[in-house]
Amino acid sequence: MVRKVALLIALIFVFSLTLYITLAGSAKETIPAGEATCYQCHEVIKSLKVGNKHAPLPCSTCHTKLNDHLKDPEKTPVTNRELTLCGKCHASQYETFMSVNFKSKAKVEKATTTSRSPTFDKLMTPHGFTKEHDEPRSHGFMLIDHFIVDRAYGGRYQLKNWKEISEPGKLWDVLIDTGKDLPQTAKAANTVCLQCKTTDAVLKWPYMGDANPATDLKRAGNLAAIEMAKKYLQNPMGCIHCHDPHAAKARVVRDALIEAVVDRGEGTYPYDKEKGKKTTMTKIEFERDGKPFRAIAILNKADSNMLCAQCHVEYNCNPGFDPKTGAAIGMEDRRTNYFPWVNVLDIQKKYEEIGFKDFKHAVTGAALTKLQHPETETFWKSRHERAGVECKDCHMPKAKDKKGRTFTFHGQRSARYMLKDTCVRCHSYWNQEMAEYQVDAIQNYIRGKMRKAEYWIGQLIETYTRAKDLGISEEVLKEARPFHDKAHILWEWWTAENSDGFHNPQLARESLAQSINASQEGIKLLEKAIEEKRAK
Numbered sequence: 001m002v003r004k005v006a007l008l009i010a011l012i013f014v015f016s017l018t019l020y021i022t023l024a025g026s027a028k029e030t031i032p033a034g035e036a037t038c039y040q041c042h043e044v045i046k047s048l049k050v051g052n053k054h055a056p057l058p059c060s061t062c063h064t065k066l067n068d069h070l071k072d073p074e075k076t077p078v079t080n081r082e083l084t085l086c087g088k089c090h091a092s093q094y095e096t097f098m099s100v101n102f103k104s105k106a107k108v109e110k111a112t113t114t115s116r117s118p119t120f121d122k123l124m125t126p127h128g129f130t131k132e133h134d135e136p137r138s139h140g141f142m143l144i145d146h147f148i149v150d151r152a153y154g155g156r157y158q159l160k161n162w163k164e165i166s167e168p169g170k171l172w173d174v175l176i177d178t179g180k181d182l183p184q185t186a187k188a189a190n191t192v193c194l195q196c197k198t199t200d201a202v203l204k205w206p207y208m209g210d211a212n213p214a215t216d217l218k219r220a221g222n223l224a225a226i227e228m229a230k231k232y233l234q235n236p237m238g239c240i241h242c243h244d245p246h247a248a249k250a251r252v253v254r255d256a257l258i259e260a261v262v263d264r265g266e267g268t269y270p271y272d273k274e275k276g277k278k279t280t281m282t283k284i285e286f287e288r289d290g291k292p293f294r295a296i297a298i299l300n301k302a303d304s305n306m307l308c309a310q311c312h313v314e315y316n317c318n319p320g321f322d323p324k325t326g327a328a329i330g331m332e333d334r335r336t337n338y339f340p341w342v343n344v345l346d347i348q349k350k351y352e353e354i355g356f357k358d359f360k361h362a363v364t365g366a367a368l369t370k371l372q373h374p375e376t377e378t379f380w381k382s383r384h385e386r387a388g389v390e391c392k393d394c395h396m397p398k399a400k401d402k403k404g405r406t407f408t409f410h411g412q413r414s415a416r417y418m419l420k421d422t423c424v425r426c427h428s429y430w431n432q433e434m435a436e437y438q439v440d441a442i443q444n445y446i447r448g449k450m451r452k453a454e455y456w457i458g459q460l461i462e463t464y465t466r467a468k469d470l471g472i473s474e475e476v477l478k479e480a481r482p483f484h485d486k487a488h489i490l491w492e493w494w495t496a497e498n499s500d501g502f503h504n505p506q507l508a509r510e511s512l513a514q515s516i517n518a519s520q521e522g523i524k525l526l527e528k529a530i531e532e533k534r535a536k
Helices: 002-029 035-039 043-049 066-071 083-087 091-097 120-124 139-148 162-166 222-232 255-263 273-278 304-308 347-354 375-379 391-395 432-469 474-496 505-535
Strands: 157-159 175-177 281-288 291-299 398-400 406-408
Touching: 035 043, 043 281, 083 091, 091 406, 120 432, 120 474, 139 157, 139 175, 157 162, 255 281, 255 291, 304 375, 304 391, 347 474, 432 474, 432 505, 474 505
Parallel strands: none
Antiparallel strands: 157 175, 281 291, 398 406
């Protein structure tokens, strides 16, 4: 009995000591004079936080080593950017964000005979995307998938084990750096690419990636991206990409979008100025050493179209060349971090205006563009967008948690996997099978047009080869290249866009028809020259 009492007393003592140490540690992080102490220097943060939902939260919620910073401002506080921190209060959002949709398969190559773009490699050679071009997975995988794709880092990053392919989240928990390049790979990734894949470096990335003495990060190539990952990266895009942690309001951190909407004055909806007046961005700059360093933009109201537009757009994030002069454009040029912010019918003109092309086709020598993932620009002026539908309505719908409370599902999936909560919610006269039938009909139709556009570009390339082999003059071959450029950009937009035309089937059909026309006009030009050559 005495032993039991002694043991109980010992346990109480250990518990009390542990509690005391914990509380003492917390007390050390408490700001002596409250928030006002921080606000004396951080006026911008004060303007964001005071009066908003997160106002009651002390700075120590997300920042540590505050006392050291107060004693010596040169000692920077440590900011906790772990997604689990937000997940403490927003558990359902965090859990669904990190959930795995096992029906959406991994490593689905777009350039196969049964996939989206069966002749992609022929049409895109010698671009790095021909090494591997996969269908996307959810945001929890975005940083991991970026590092293991064969076109990005020469194949040096590999999963520790293939079983890790279903593990979202932290980069270095599932990857190893072999330090070895693999055959049939490319090294196309750079530091600008990473601005959409993670928010871990958001406090260190200077606006537009311009070189700045206050940071070691800037627009730079493959080796710089590797160093950036080693030093700073671990998590995929985080909550703070779209939600300002101080204001608890919708925000944008992607600098090239801010540059397009605010700096260039294009607005949030460039094809609907009235709608753009209702959804606005306010650019907020943060300084280092008394000079502008980085920027965010706060939306006047939540608009998931704008939040998703931080990444789901056509943007340039790589070196290229000026098609007029042939001069190389390196990462030091701001054109390597650029949002055109136009739709498919205007994209060729926009790149002509800024003087940028990505690569030359290996066969025709035509200056071509490599499109990214222009879902936002595709959605503009579609029937759904005109009806007020936003990205979240189809990809992040309202759901019920375990206690029956409504929250926004954060798993970012195709509506195809959530038909009851998406299509059927609005089209209540359909059941799920009927809704899927509608989706399939549109996508089947547009895939057919994509295949036809691919076929005719392939025919143009083959006709060019015949013409060149027959000795057709460079003058005629030069005339054919603009047809290739036009046909290419109006087709490849849809292999890069991830809805197979569903986001805007009318625009998809118009664009792909114009692509076919351009290919056929180019073929006609070359065939005429071939016929005349043979007649001599």
